[in-house]
Amino acid sequence: MKNKILKNSITTLLLLFSIAVFSQGKSANLLLDAFYSKIKNQKTLQIIDARGPDEFALNHIEGAVNFNLKSEDYEKQVAALNPSQPVFIYSIAAYRSGLLSTDLAKRGFSEVYILEGGIASWIGGGKPFYSNLKSKLSLAEYKKILASNNYVLVDIGSKYCATCKTVKPILESIRSQYGEKLKIIEIELEESPQVIADLKTVKVFPTLILYENNKIVFKKDGLGDLKNDVDVVLASK
Incomplete structure (x- = not known):
């Protein structure tokens, strides 16, 4: 009798757990x-696009809508989405997109996907994007700088x-x-998005690249110990 009660209790707990899990959608980061x-x-x-409206106005993935948890019309924006269809989210890093994806998953959205690396990965990977300005720096000018200097340190990021x-x-x-x-x-993305796209090497912000005689010595996805890494290369030169 006790075994039967125990078995029924376990079955009930598993059922409740399944209901709790499947009442929420899934969220995943994608490269x-x-x-x-x-x-x-x-x-x-x-x-x-889970960034701020100022950021969105400068550049964004074509077809994207712009809002996040702090938007005044958040509930209205969410209500306009179809929870049974996949939702794709990006920002600069993972913070704002992560918060938004968590909330949507809790609301029962079936599939929520976050772009790993955000807008940096998208534009840096050469994918199509909207921009309301012309790049301050061109790829040709970038290459000319590399060819004209023995050592060049490039900092690619966003304000x-x-x-x-x-x-x-x-x-x-x-x-x-x-x-x-x-x-x-x-x-900076806000000044020269096209050269970032043309390089096709940026995955995250910041990206730091050190060149010696027009050849890459190191490329860092993120800050790391930049000062030490530069010193290792240049201190003895």
Whole structure:
């Protein structure tokens, strides 16, 4: 009798657990190629840019709508979505898109996908995008700078990227130490999106690349220990 009661209790708990799990949708991070492939297969596209309106106005994935958890019309925007169809979300990094995807999954959206690396990965991977400005720096000018200097350090990021802001004082320290020996280029998404797209090498912000005689010495996806890595290469030169 006790075994039967125990078995029934376990069955009930498993049923309740299943209901709790399947009443919520699933959320997953996807790399660019997988994210792009899924988007291309959608008849009706639901893609959300979870950045701020100022960021969205400068550049975004074509077809995207713009809102996040802090938007005044959030409930209205969510109500306009079809919860039974996949939803695709991106921002700069994972924070805003992650919060939004978690909320949508809790609301029962069947599939929610986040673009790993956000808008940096999309534009940096050469995918089509909208921009309301012409790039300040062209790829031809970029290559000319590399060809004209023995050492070039490239900082690629966005003024809206929190981690990118921490790079600036480090760059100033490196600039003070090495002077004319090292050319430093700072490329921001808000000023030169097309050259970022043309490079087809950016996956996240910040991306830092050190060139020696027009060849890449290192490429860093993220800040890491930038000062030390530059010192290792240049201190003995």
